[in-house]
Amino acid sequence: ISPKPRDESSIPAGPAARWLPCAFYLACGLAFMTKSLIGLAFIGSGCGLYALWQRERRIWRFLFDPVGLTVLITCLLAWPLAAYLTYPQFLDDQIKHHLGRFQGVWGEDEPIYCYLYDIPRCALPWTPLALWGILVGWRQGRARGSLGRFALCWVVPGTILLTLSQWRHYHYVAPLIPPFAWLAAIGMVDFVERRHPQSSTRRGWRLPLVLNLLLAIGAGVVWMIPNLRGREPIVALIGFTAVICWLIAWCEQQRRPHAHLAAIFGLAWVLAAGTFQFVIPHYDLYSQVAEFADRVNHDLPADAPLHMIDLKEDQLTWYLRQPLVRVDDPDELEKGAFADRRSIYLVAPQTTIDELAKVGRLDIIERSPVAPRRIESLRVCFARLFTFSAPRIMPAARSSAR
Numbered sequence: 001i002s003p004k005p006r007d008e009s010s011i012p013a014g015p016a017a018r019w020l021p022c023a024f025y026l027a028c029g030l031a032f033m034t035k036s037l038i039g040l041a042f043i044g045s046g047c048g049l050y051a052l053w054q055r056e057r058r059i060w061r062f063l064f065d066p067v068g069l070t071v072l073i074t075c076l077l078a079w080p081l082a083a084y085l086t087y088p089q090f091l092d093d094q095i096k097h098h099l100g101r102f103q104g105v106w107g108e109d110e111p112i113y114c115y116l117y118d119i120p121r122c123a124l125p126w127t128p129l130a131l132w133g134i135l136v137g138w139r140q141g142r143a144r145g146s147l148g149r150f151a152l153c154w155v156v157p158g159t160i161l162l163t164l165s166q167w168r169h170y171h172y173v174a175p176l177i178p179p180f181a182w183l184a185a186i187g188m189v190d191f192v193e194r195r196h197p198q199s200s201t202r203r204g205w206r207l208p209l210v211l212n213l214l215l216a217i218g219a220g221v222v223w224m225i226p227n228l229r230g231r232e233p234i235v236a237l238i239g240f241t242a243v244i245c246w247l248i249a250w251c252e253q254q255r256r257p258h259a260h261l262a263a264i265f266g267l268a269w270v271l272a273a274g275t276f277q278f279v280i281p282h283y284d285l286y287s288q289v290a291e292f293a294d295r296v297n298h299d300l301p302a303d304a305p306l307h308m309i310d311l312k313e314d315q316l317t318w319y320l321r322q323p324l325v326r327v328d329d330p331d332e333l334e335k336g337a338f339a340d341r342r343s344i345y346l347v348a349p350q351t352t353i354d355e356l357a358k359v360g361r362l363d364i365i366e367r368s369p370v371a372p373r374r375i376e377s378l379r380v381c382f383a384r385l386f387t388f389s390a391p392r393i394m395p396a397a398r399s400s401a402r
Contacts, residue, residue, distance in 0.1 A: 020062070021062055021063075021065035021067065021068030022065075022067055022068050022071055024062075024068060025065075025068035025069060025071045025072040026071050026072075026075075028040060028043055028072050028075075029071060029072050029074070029075025029076065030075070031043060032075055032076060032079070033075060033079045036094060036097070036098070037094075037098055038098065038161075041161055042157075042158050042161070042175050042176075045157035045158065045161065046150075046153045046154045046157055046158065047063065047153075048063075049153040049156075049157055050149065050150050050153040051063060053149050053153065054146065054149065080094075101165040101166065101167045102164055102165050102166065103166070104166040104167075110168040110169060110170070111168075112163060112168075114168050114170070115159055115162055115163060115168070115173060118170040118173050119155075119159070119173050119176060119177070121170065122170060122171070122173050122174065122177055123177055123180045123184075125268060125271075126180060126181070126184035127180070128187075129183075129184040129187035129188050129191065130180040130183040130184040130187060131183075131187070132187035132190065132191065133182075133183035133184055133185065133186035133187030133188075133190070134183055134187075136186050136187060136190045137183060137186045140186075142186060143183075147182065150179075151179035151182065151183065154176065154178070154179045155176050155179055158175060158176045159173075159176060162176075188261070188264070192257055192260055192261060193257075195207075195252050195260075205249060207249070208245040208246055208248070208249040211242075211245050212242045212245060212246075215238050215239075215241055215242045215245075216242070218238055219235050219238045219239065222234050222235055222238070223235060229282035229283060230278065230279040230281075230282035230283070233274065233278035233279050234279055236274075236278075237270075237271055237274050237275065237278075237279075240270065240271075240274075241267065241271065244263060244266075244267045244270075247263050248260060248263045248264060248267070251263055285369065286315065288368075288369040289315060289316055289319070289368060289369070290319050292316070292366065292368040292369065292380070292382075293316055293319030293320050294319070295366050295382075296320060296347065296366060296382045297319075297320065297321040299365055299366065299382070300321065300345055301345075304344075304345050305323045305324065305325050305344075305345075306320060306321070306323070306324050306325065306345050306346065306347065307324075307325045307327055307344055307345065307346040307347075308320075308324055308325065308326050308327065308346070308347055308348075309327050309330055309346050309347070309348035309352050309356070310327070310328060310329070310330055310348055310349055310352045311326075311347065311348065311349070311380070312326075312328055314380070316347065316368070316380060320347070330348070330352050330355060330356065342386060343384050343385060343386045344384070344385050345382070345383070345384055345385075346382075346383055346384075346385055347380055347381065347382050347383075348380065348381060348383070349379070349380055349381075350379045350380070350381060353381045353383060356383075356385060360385050360386055361385070361386040362383050362384070362385050362386075363383060363384045363386075364381055364382075364383050365382045365383055365384060366381070366382040367379055367380075367381050367382075368380040368381070368382075
């Protein structure tokens with residue numbers, strides 16, 4: 001990072017940049033296909049506010065590029081049309097999922113001020129450096145230039161949009177995190193430059209000593225928490241961090257800034273990879289649900305459709321084998337489902353299973369896992385429902401609660 005601030009347009013000029021509007025609007029189209037209108041809302045609000053703030057003709061020429069807009073319009077029309085022709089209720093679902101979040105259809109998950117702490121939390125471990133980068137960037141003029149304005153235009157409109165929704169959750173801030181990387185880079189470089197003059201003195205070793213003490217306390221707390229899942233890998237990662245702290249201190253002592261930065265980034269990478277590989281599986285319910293779906297697919301006869309009772313848009317449906325018969329209201333499950341069969345296979349929440357057991361013979365084959373500290377009614381069951389005329393003697397059901 002150059003010590004002198006530069007306030008230049010972020011849009012390059014020349015023949016080499018003519019493809020950029022097409023690439024930009026193709027990315028916008030993919031965002032629409034992935035996250036629908038909310039994906040465009042994040043991009044459009046940030047770019048539109050930045051264009052108004054900068055007041056540069058080049059930005060408006062970029063945004064109104066005819067070829068790029070053609071690419072975007074093609075994506076905006078093709079995907080909804082294909083979805084509607086396949087599933088006409090698509091439009092109603094889109095209205096419900098978009099406007100419903102602001103009208104409280106899905107309820108209220110977190111308080112209105114939650115993103116004030118969710119954004120710093122999701123930016124960890126770079127949050128302290130990003131906050132320091134804001135102070136340093138303002139003092140050096142970087143945060144007052146075009147990059148600073150662009151970061152504000154990226155974060156502020158998106159935060160307001162998320163706050164207006166009544167259905168709030170911490171992971172929704174993921175699209176707002178990238179600007180913090182630029183701020184954290186400023187803070188980290190300034191930190192390294194400040195640390196190296198102290199490397200030849202005894203003060204240079206105080207920080208790793210303090211960090212090791214805090215890490216030791218943290219490891220002790222983790223080891224003492226009862227019934228903590230993933231305790232061993234967490235302690236191992238803390239111990240690895242303590243060792244690398246001394247490597248970082250040694251790089252400072254030797255005045256090797258590139259090795260110093262490499263050690264910091266290497267530590268962050270190992271911590272992230274180790275957490276996802278060894279700690280997250282103890283908490284990740286998605287992979288357990290996918291494994292449950294694999295067992296359902298294995299036990300389901302090849303010629304039998306699977307009835308989804310009262311599951312609606314449950315994540316489980318992504319992993320189940322076709323054909324699927326969706327029944328949102330259990331009362332709609334009439335005996336017509338048994339037209340040419342004496343039984344049907346179904347997946348349903350535990351509460352619905354209890355109701356179905358009152359109207360027919362029901363054998364539980366599999367039970368899905370349920371997150372710790374969550375209510376039992378959220379468990380999903382794979383079962384076989386028999387008509388009242390079906391034989392009363394059936395093979396013993398294989399039930400496994402995982």
